[in-house]
Amino acid sequence: MDPIKAKVIFEISTLCLIGIIIGLFVFWLYRIKPKKNALYRNRYFPENKKEIIDPVIKIDLFDLMIVITIILFFYANVALLYFETNNIGPSESSKAKVELSLNETLLSVGIFLIVGAVIFSLASVSRGRQPRQVFGLRKRSPSYVFKMGALGMIAVYGSVFIGSVISNILLSTGEPKKEDLQEIVQTLLTNDELSLKIAIIISAVVVAPLVEEIIFRGYIYPVLKRFTHPAFSCVMTSLLFAVIHTNVESLISLFFLAIVLTVFYEKTKSIWVPILMHSIFNGVNTFFILKFSDAI
Structure with missing residues (x-):
């Protein structure tokens, strides 16, 4: 990765981390004020209004500790990328290996699944909770999931298009270059090994949507929402989701x-609805990458 782009990702992730910490502190201060803020607390903090608890289980400080640990883990990965990129220098960075091997891909998927399993266990099974209550894995009819998923895809592509336009204006990158693409995309474009593809x-269509949605939308978002505010949690969780993909060109689109x-x-x-939407989005993108690889 280009050192300048790595620096941008690192700085944004740092701002995201600082923003989350400050937000938690500010909302905590706001919450402990007396009667003056009683209406706010009754609206957004479950212990004051039992019927609005969502998810069904009570989110506590241990959940917040797990979420902060997850965030620090993601931040450490971004920081590691930044320092590694700066150590090898710009000239060497441009020549660095960008393709993934089959073993590297399988290892990456394995680590991803292990991280997801650890979070899943700590947040639910090890504490005697039902996973469907913790991660929003509620039963919905297939017709409802597909209907909402189809409706959601209209919003997805509309938001991604707007994000792409904003990115092009701000970054002035012009036509996309192969070196600007993520490792996994470059591998699809340049490697003909069937098993690797x-x-x-x-990984893109099944594993990533399932694990990422359970972690981000299913756990990080509701936990931060419990201790802050829905809008704040949505923005911070979305920004974190965008920066961990470590791609400047798609940062705004991923955020939207x-x-x-x-x-x-x-x-x-x-x-299940965002999992389906995420899977369709990745699947369509993968199809176009493979179908029109010569045009990229």
Whole structure:
């Protein structure tokens, strides 16, 4: 990755981390004020109004500790990328290996699944909770999920288009270059190994949507919402989602995508809808990358 772009990602992720910490502190101060803020507390803090608790289980400080640990883990990965990029220098960075091997892809998927499993266990199973209550895995009829998913895709592509326009204006990148694309995309474009492509497709269409949505929309968002405010939690969770993909060109589009996914999770009260939307989005993108690779 270009050192300047790595620096941008690192600085935005730092601002995101600082913003979350400050937000938690400010909302905590606001919350402990006496009667003056009673209406606010009754509206947004579940212990004051039992009927609005969502998810069904009580989110507590241990959940917040888990979420902060997750955020620090993601931040450490971005920081590591930044420092590694700066250590090798701009000239060497442009020549660095950008393709993924099959073993690297499988290892990446394995680590991703392990991280997801650890979070899943800590937040639910190890504490005697029902996963469907913790992560929004509520039963919804397939017809409802597909209907809302189809409606959501209109919002997804509208928001991503707006994000792309804003990115082009701010970054003035012109036509996309292969070196600006993510490793996984560059691998799809340049590597003809069938098993590798299948592994990447499964990762993009099945593993990533499932794990990312459970972590971000299913857990980080409701926990931050519980201790702050829905709008603040939506923005911070979406920004975090965007920066962990470590791609400057798609940063704004991913941010808008994440906001739409969060809104539909909030609207439907089921994580299955954003999982479907995320899967379709990745699947369509993968199809076009493979179909029109010569044009990129």
